[in-house]
Amino acid sequence: MLSLSNTLPTVSGPQRSSFASPILAVNPQKSTSCFKNHSFVFSSSLMRQQSEHTPTMLSCKASLEVVKDSPSCSAVHGISEMVVGVLGGGQLGRMLCEAASQMAIKVIVLDPMENCPASALAHQHVVGSYDDSATVEEFGKRCGVLTVEIEHVDVATLEKLEQQGVDCQPKASTIRIIQDKYLQKVHFSRHAIPLPKFMQIDDLESARRAGDLFGYPLMIKSRRLAYDGRGNAVAKSEEELSSAVNVLGGYGRGLYVEKWAPFVKELSVIVARGRDSSIACYPVVETIHRDNICHIVKSPANVSWKSMKLATDVAHIAVSSLEGAGVFAVELFLTEDGQILLNEVAPRPHNSGHHTIEACFTSQFEQHLRAVVGLPLGDPSMKTPAAVMYNILGEDDGEPGFLLANQLIGRALGIPGASIHWYDKPEMRRQRKMGHITIVGPSMGIVEAQLRVILNEGSVNGQPAVAPRVGIIMGSDSDLPVMKDAAKILKEFDVPAEVKIVSAHRTPEMMFSYALSARERGIQVIIAGAGGAAHLPGMVAALTPLPVIGVPVRASTLDGLDSLLSIVQMPRGVPVATVAINNATNAGLLAVRLLGISDIKLQARY
The missing domain is CATH 3.40.50.1970 (Rossmann fold)
Known part of the structure; x- marks a missing residue:
């Protein structure tokens, strides 16, 4: 049996600095017993969080009182008093909490699951739906800054909160654009950003016109609630249009089509935008998908300098066209003829940026907090020559899936430069993101060889294969x-x-x-x-x-x-x-x- 111990100390921030005056003062009134010693146990029969004390699910009891700004106030919020509210408590929220604990920033999360991944690490967890208007409105008024770890939230309520003076980052207008992938395309096309050709379809006749215009195969996409490949269907001919549309729930769901993009690589750029509109771009990465879900991320991407610069420029322009602060993920296609086409943008930390925790001077999670709070953006450059991120996806349901994940983690523990992140999700399902492994090293060949060993693909006569340098x-x-x-x-x-x-x-x-x-x-x-x-x-x-x-x-x-x-x-x-x-x-x-x-x-x- 393998055992990893992780101590979660109570977060106690430094005294308020003289150069920063907080907008909101907070009295958490929170029992520190939430932060007991937790032991994460991985065994063949059980992979569950074992603890001597299970954290109590607390409602947010923070009392807020407005503090008047003095003439000497900086634009930076008082960090030790700052409460960042996050809509969503999944693995992204969990890693935001990890970063916040090192920055003396209190993070409270709103998520409907009592045992969501972020619940054990958040300063407080409010159990409730992030797409329920009344719940979001009440939650938002308790936060110094309100941000998201998932874009499928109630935008109308965010707009209402902004009108009432609640600080939402990124802005509700940005979330509204990104929620609807067709509106995304319209917005970015107006800013002259290169995209695959697209058009809205409302019925079979308009779908046929799109096929005549763009040719086949034709990519059909849902406008809303589409992620990790869900909401996409391919029609290889006119005869397949109706079946592809039916897979997506029919024309009434809201569909659009894209011309097929014959890409050679999928790329991604994590871009941070500060409250002062400053921009910081992370190195371009290559993303490899399996069954439409991010499988492996390689950083930096092995593309030409010209392609790297073009991808960074497109990502910079795309994020500059949006409103609000935070980290954005810009997903791109590199085509056979060397073009860079924008695929889509996420207004939050992203799977393609998980490697930044170990590989970069500033992780995407720390950077997101810096951006929304108003701190200067950190250095996004890599501090290691190469990194690979591997998603731990459920390979089976229930205990068999936990066993397979346990074996994978066991092999990773013996690899130099490998870091394991387990999201502590209570239920194992096929294709569910359960954790990730990041490997850093002196070259891409070396870290890829180490990944092959972890995956049981890289040994010769029982010995780990070594990539030549x-x-x-x-x-x-x-x-x-x-x-x-x-x-x-x-x-x-x-x-x-x-x-x-x-x-x-x-x-x-x-x-x-x-x-x-x-x-x-x-x-x-x-x-x-x-x-x-x-x-x-x-x-x-x-x-x-x-x-x-x-x-x-x-x-x-x-x-x-x-x-x-x-x-x-x-x-x-x-x-x-x-x-x-x-x-x-x-x-x-x-x-x-x-x-x-x-x-x-x-x-x-x-």
Whole structure:
């Protein structure tokens, strides 16, 4: 049996700072017994939260009194007195509570489930529906700032609360736009944001017109209450229109169609917008879906610099067109011809940003709180070279599903750089998001190899597979006696490497494929040995952003001088680090030093 312990201390914020005057003063009147020691036990027969004290479900009893601003007041709310209300208490609300506890911010949640994921960590949990007008109105008046972890809320009540002076972030107008995916498309098209072509359909005749206009296959979508692939249907021909519409509940539900987008990758950008309209964009990530549900997130995305910049620009413009503060997720398509098309936007933290907890200087959850409260936005950049997030989805119902999740978590606990997040949902169902695992490391190849081990897909003869960090290539097997010295050095430093024969002249297609795929496979440095004309190092360097080290190999005619002069005379813009003739040892040592820039352990061993 595996056991993880997690202590949840009572949150006691610092004294009110002199530079900030709160808008609202709060007297929580809350028993600190809510924050007892909790032990999360994962076993083959049971995966439940075991605690010596089950938190009492408390209604929100915070008393609010307006504090007049003084002339010296900052625009920042008094953090220790600040209450952030969250509509929804799912896993996003839970992780918001985790971030808030480190910032001396009190979070109260409104959710209809008594044992919702956020209930154990929230300052207070109000049991009630977030789409019930009276409940939301009463809850909103008890909060300094009201935000959402799910967009399917009662917008009319949010608008009413705003008119009464309640601070809603992001604004109700933004939630209204995003709730209706067709209105989303209309809004973003008015701001010249690239989108798949779309049109509303009200009956079979308009659906047929859309098919004639856009061709097939045709993507049919529900305007509302659609997420994780729900609310989407594909008609591959005109004959399938009616059946696809019926799957979505008929035309009366409110439907629209999109022209099929032949994408090669799905991307996402987490964007934070401050109360002062400042914008901070996280690195572009690639999302991989299984059965229309986010399955794996890779950060950063392995796309060209041009595509990365274009995706960031589209996301920046999209969020800038909306009102209010908070974190937004902008989901995008990268098409075959290099276009970036906006798919949809979520006005809250998102599954594609969970990795930011371990991988970035500021997590998306801390960033959302910073934004809605009025603090300066944090640094969104990555503090590790690579990260992969894997969603723990229910693979079966009930106890069999808990057993499978338990086994997965057990394997993850033995992986360096892996962090487990369990959402503490009481019921296991197929395809339900139960938790996630984030793996960080020095390269994408390494973290992907570690993920394969967790998934039981990456072992050789019972031993974990190790992704190579250095590629050693040469034009002929006659170069092996020289190039083996580089491999020997890398082995001494425990740097995994691969050795391949790749000729620029005899196998140019193989060389192109190797150079273009090296980065995605996790290679971080390439050592290329070549004799004679010695074109291999330069041609590989022209095809990859990775550093290339050239080793001139001594040939029979010019004693290696021809190779040396060929490699060192690369044109501007195609750099190759060149060592002495036949000195593959130095090439290996240089590769170790390059890797050591972001690998402290390796640096210390040199």
